[in-house]
Amino acid sequence: MPEFVTFSRNVFIPVTNICRNRCGYCTFRRDPEHPEARLMSVEEIIPILKNGKEAGCTEALFVFGEYAEEVPEYKKELKEMGYDSTIEYVTELCELAIERGLLPHTNAGILSRHELEMLKPLNISMGLMLETTAELKAHSESPGKAPSKRIEMIRTAGELQIPFTTGILVGIGEREEDRKNSLEAIADIHREFGHIQEVIIQNFMPKPDTPMADQAPPKKEEMVQAVSLAREILPDDVTVQVAPNLIEPRILIENGASDLGGISPTTIDWINPEAEWPGVVELQEMTGEIPLIERLPIYPQYIKKGWYSDKLSSLITELTDKNGFKRKQQ
Ligand SMILES: O=c1nc2n(C[C@H](O)[C@H](O)[C@H](O)CO)c3cc(O)ccc3cc-2c(=O)[nH]1
Ligand SMILES: C[C@H]1O[C@@H](n2cnc3c(N)ncnc32)[C@H](O)[C@@H]1O
């Protein structure tokens, strides 16, 4: 049993749902001609940041479809907003978040070394799910889900000393052996670079009107097994995260999970919009006698190592307590 369980408070900003990939399980993505295809403007994003800060959030989670720039309609819209590239826009959004007292965590899918270098000074941590090392039908129309590409980017983030969140998606057609391989790949990368702060063991949630709508979600026992396997394979300084809006976490905590990820008091989970966030009181009920501690989107050991830029240091000082967790508000 862990000594304590952690979570963070974030605002989820789905910057664009235009995406070059077509994952079989995803409802976040929209075709460019779809009426709900969008690229959020600065004017839309600012009030979300403000509300989040007022509600006590510490993290701005920026999520994107992958390389939307490969879609001409999107490129045109971006240009009309005054930006030459997505990455230029993301840096601007990160600045806006920092100015309003929130620490940026960007998950934009695959990014190049140059793009990661641009984002490092403005992000307290970044994320990319490995998903799986197996070649699966779910990813047959998603060039960006090629395991080699994902591994390469996670390694590059390590070379750049970016505190990193990755993970596996469970129940998308992979075998137990594949989960083992995926977790071993993550463990190897961490042993080389030391930057993986957490690994999400995310259960696939079937969504209507997707190619995988009729595929059953993973059974509870499979999730228990995947979490145990993760705890066994990953080095001790890598935390195992599960999503409390997607699965009842207690038994997973008993088997090696000790983080419940970002929950949001003001925004929905745009990837799993049907799954409402539990509140902090509910989280404490889920964890029972185990103390629940609010963390920041950077784990204490990376604060100690100073793996963040000068741009973020005053915010870190403002938000952390002496142990590197979230400072209690007066
Ligand atoms: O609300 C969500 N947050 C998701 N998050 C947010 C995450 O829980 C927190 O941002 C991190 O724990 C950092 O505090 C992700 C972050 C990543 O880097 C990679 C994948 C995810 C996946 C989700 C998700 O499905 N839903
Ligand atoms: C941000 C992360 O969200 C996850 N993701 C995308 N679609 C689903 C789904 N239907 N169920 C669970 N997780 C999903 C993927 O792992 C992606 O990388």
Ligand code: SF4
């Ligand atoms: S999961 Fe990410 S990469 Fe896959 S289709 Fe959805 S938005 Fe695109």
